[in-house]
Amino acid sequence: MPKNKWSRYLALPMLSFALILGACSGDEEASPEEGGGEAETDGGQELENGGMYSIDDFSNVKTNEGEAIDGGTITFGLVSDTVFEGTLNWNFYSGAPDAEILEWFDEGLLTWDENYVYTNDGAATYEVSEDGRTFTFTIGDNVNWHDGEPVTAEDWLFAHEVIGNPDYDGPRYNSDFTNIEGMEEYNSGSADTISGIEVVDEKTLSITYIESTPSLLTGSIWSYPLAKHIFGDMAVADISSSPEVRENPIGFGPFKVDSIVPGESVTLSKNEDYWRGEPNLDGVTIKVISSSTVVQELETGGVDLISEFPVDQFPDNAEMSNVEYLGAIDRAYTYIGFKLGTWDAESSTVAYDPEAKMNNKELRQAMWHAVDNTAVGERFYNGLRWNATTLIPPSHPEFHDDSNEGRAYDPEAANQLLDDAGYADTDGDGLREDPEGNPLEINFISMTGGDTAEPLAQYYVQSWEAVGLKVNLEMLEFNSFYDRVGNGGEDDPNVDVFQAAWGVGIDVDPSGLYGANAIYNFARWENEDNERLLAEGRSEESFDLAYRQEVYNEWQQLMVEEVPVFPTLYRAVLSPVNDRVLNYAIGDGTEVYLNELAVNAESPVTAE
Structure with a gap:
């Protein structure tokens, strides 16, 4: 590899980072928008175009008013219609609610810039070898766990050893890890150590990768250490359920956990020894609030800020007097998925089933054509969610193929596809039988959450019924939904179709969601062209860059053709923030950190 290849790459505005499960239900987490057109604004936020809104009319940085007081506390509202699971460690968590809590007290050792490329401004710095395969990381001398112990290279190695252990029960082990030299041998038990990882000294770690890829600079490096002095003597299979994860979690972030009411709240105090500097606030309380009470909590000052406001409630509350709404395009999309196989836990790979009920490409294509997601975005979300076309969202503009129109709403095309595939109404009841003439019933699960969750799911059921498909709907709360869809590796055979959402990471690489060895490939789909x-x-x-764009354009079109899942809505995220809060921002690349968060008064401002 030429010496300057990495420096050229660093100059490119690439996106990236290992993906995370931001699985979210209809209203639990807001998202990107496009459906409002180009209307003029009225008062900065409400548009004249049929009540539509645009994410372009929001700032992602809070306007500061007044002077910061010394100390103070705030309350963060975690909007969820279910309790949080409480797996409070980056190496094991799987749900977005847990991630929202983790962000307050723990973090990765690497940070990234507005172009999603790793920088040397984080808790660790890095250097890359000439061939681009070996990374040498140096952890700052002032980076310490909340109990005062230093964060070490051994802790970083230990995280890799735990995730690579055959008894590991989390979702992280994937191609990012198997690209490390010696990882597969370690995982199989044929080696006692990971040959590609070396602890150079207490604060220096070297990792050698099998292949040099652009994703190494934009996300596929695992940067979350695991405190070996706490977890080192535990059996790997016991760590995720241990009190040290569930009751007394530790990190090295700006705040530290004082107490947890399981599923309801977390109380944190400032980490005076935080490596970026002592936080301005004395503490933070995180409390779960439902989507039905979020407006009341904001108006009364029960919470100072929330990460994502239910966007279907925004039109009625756009003029709330005591908050400022921040907005950003979300790295997320909602989607409909089809069950096409199961998860083989022994081989940690997809077991594709060519006989699965939904394993007819024309059936899946027809179900996409049958739904009008432009109307959904306007009717349910006033344009703050909009029709999605491909599985790389517009939050990644260099790789989102905006020329690809996906599958447009076209009931005639849906009917023709079903007819051609042999799905015919043979008994005259208005519903189609399968190509063998057997009754066809499709079991569809979706998540509860806010006033629009069930009406939205019912809309899809009615749209599919309009083209002759009988679909049975079941609504489930967040944790039950993901148990049924296969988050733990157990796929419910009674689920045929599901509606969910992904919060994607900064890395454009979709392998962790759609690769054959990805547990998050909930469709359980495998395809030779996909793997290629x-x-x-x-x-x-x-x-x-041009080559990578070409590859991902081809991949986006493959998914439009094969439809193991189809995207429904891109998302705008709105975050209301109490007027007393200072130094807060949402989105990527703002360089506003949680230790800088402050308030200008002891008590929240209440609505007039």
Whole structure:
């Protein structure tokens, strides 16, 4: 590899980072928008175009008013219609509610810039070898766990050893880890150590990767250490359920956990020894609030800020007098998924089933054509969610193929596809039988959450019924939904179709969601072209931006053709913040950190 390949790449505005499960239900988490057109604004936020809104009319940085007081506390509202699971460690968590809590007290050792490329401004710095395969990381001398112990290279190695252990029960082990030299041998038990990882000294770690890929600079490096002095003597299978994860979690972030009421609240105090500097606030309380009470909590000052406001409630509350709404395009999308197989826990790979009920491409294509997601975005979300076309969202503009129109709403096309595939109404009851003439019933699950969750799911059921498909709907709360859909590796055979959402990471690479060895590939879909394109997107050739764009354009079209899942809505995220709060921002690349958060008064401002 030429010496300047990495420096050229660093200059490119690439996106990236290992994906995380931001699985979210209809109203639990807001998101990107596009459906409002180009209307003029009225008062900065409400548009004249049929009551539509645009994310372009929001700032993502809070306007500061007044002078900060010394200390003070705030309350963060975690909007969820279910309790949080409480797996409070980055190495094991799987749900977005837990991630929202983790962000307050723990963090990765690496940070990234507005172009989603790793920087040397984080808790650790890095250097890259000439061939782009070996990274040498140096952890800052002032980076310490909340109990005062230093964060060490051994802790970083230990996280890799736990995730690579055959008894590991979390969702992180994927191609990001198998690209490390010696990881697969360690995982199989044929080696006692990971040959590609070396502890150079207490604060220095070296990792050698099998392949040099652009994703190494934009997300596929695992940067979350695991405190070996706490977890080192535990059996790996016991860590995720241990009190040290569930009751007394530890991190090295700006705040530290004092107490937890399981599923309801977390109380934190400032970490005076935080590596970026002592936080301005004395503490933070995180409390779960439902989507039905979020407005009341904001108006009364019961919470100072929430990360995501239910956007279907925004039109009625756009003029709330005591908050400022921040807005950003979310790295997320909602989608409809089809069950096409199961998860093979022994081999940690998808077991694709060619006989699965939904394993007819024309059936899946027809179900996409049958729904009008432009109307959904306007009717349910006033334009703050909008029709999604491909599985790389517009939050990643260099790789989102905006020329690809996906599958447009077209009931005639849906009917023709079903007719051609042999799904015919043979008994005259208005509902189609399968190609063998057997009754066809499709079991569809979706998540509860706010006033629009069930009406939205019912809309999809009615749209599919309009083209002759009998679909049975079941609404489930967040944790039960993901148990049924296969988050723990157990796929419910009674689920055929599901509606969910992904919060994607900064790395464009979709392998962790749609690769054959990804547990998050809930469709359990496997395809030779898919694996080829995912590999090409991570190859050394993909350091060429145009080449990588070409690969991901082809991948987006493959998914439009095969439809193991189809995207429904892109998302805008709105975050209301009490007027007393200072130094707060949402989105990427703002360089506003939680230790800078402050308030200008002891008590929240209440609505007039």
